[in-house]
Amino acid sequence: MTPGKVVITGATGFIGSAVLAELARIRDESGSGFRLRTVGRRAPQGAGADEWVPADLSDPASLSGVCEDADVLLHLASFIGTDERQCDAVNVGGTAALMAQARKAGTRRIVHLSTAAVYGPGPHRDIPVGGVVPAPVSAASRTRLAAETGALAAGAVVLRPGLVTGTGDRWMVPALSQILDSTQALWGGGRALLSLVDVGDLARLIARLALGQALEGGTVWHAGHPEPVRVGDLVRSLAERGVVAEVDQDLSGDDCLERMAASGCRVSPRQFGLVAQDHWYDSRQIWEAAGCPPGPGPLARLDQAAAWYREFLARV
Secondary structure (H helix, E strand, O other): OOOOEEEEEOOOOHHHHHHHHHHHHHHHHHOOOOEEEEEEOOOOOOOOOOEEEEOOOOOHHHHOOOOOOOOEEEEOOOOOOOOHHHHHHHHHHHHHHHHHHHHHHOOOEEEEEOOHHHHOOOOEEEEOOOOOOOOOOOHHHHHHHHHHHHHHHOOOEEEEOOEEEOOOOOOHHHHHHHHHHHHOEEEHHHOOEEOEEEHHHHHHHHHHHHHOOOOOOOEEEEOOOOOOEEHHHHHHHHHHOOOOOOOOEEEOHHHHHHHHHHHOOOOOHHHHHHHHOOEEEOOHHHHHHHOOOOOOOOOOOHHHHHHHHHHHHHHO
């Protein structure tokens, strides 16, 4: 498919900016004539977008007409803070208003970015879509799950990635670094299996869903890399690249939480649980259905992001 216009929300964010760059690369290298319209409170930095429409997902009126003449909508924006009211306004109300605009404009293809955090605490091991009942525990994940309802009703392909790494990641690896600094140890032998995906690979997948053969709408897919990553392998890979300190102790999860509390670590017990237990979701189907090679995996991609991580962690 060669669309006339692709609308992107969240183009200034971690994942959205990578998707915008990937679409711009494909357009420029292929000579395709599709245009990229970004929608949000701020214009994206750098080249890529052809136009920017100022809008705020918490203000439905500001979204009027944003999908006009659009063949594809990529809804990649969300609010992930702790303010329940803001989460509801942006994630639920904003998504509903945006989907209404897409239906009004006759937008044929919609991709909506959600999160595997909707499943709540693990352990989850090789879980297919529908294999466990969602049990979100934060305001952000509760409202992102609620937002899926409106997106699915509008015919969207809904993606639930697990943890996302790579250049621009200000949460996953930085949180892991804080945990390691405060505990000076691994936990449970580093055996926990995680669904990870490099942001560049996720961007390739979303771009393929925007431009390639359409998938059935109104469907939910996991969007991690097909092969899960052991926490111990992740820590070793980061240490080899000078991103985190090497550790040689192994503690129980409870002992790690005690050290984290004593040191004033800002990572919450709930967040620690995301890397202390299995959180592995079967993601093979989406890459096969989209005809998108998943790439060598997030550990192999760390070479591209290591310098960014070192610089960012030196500042925080």
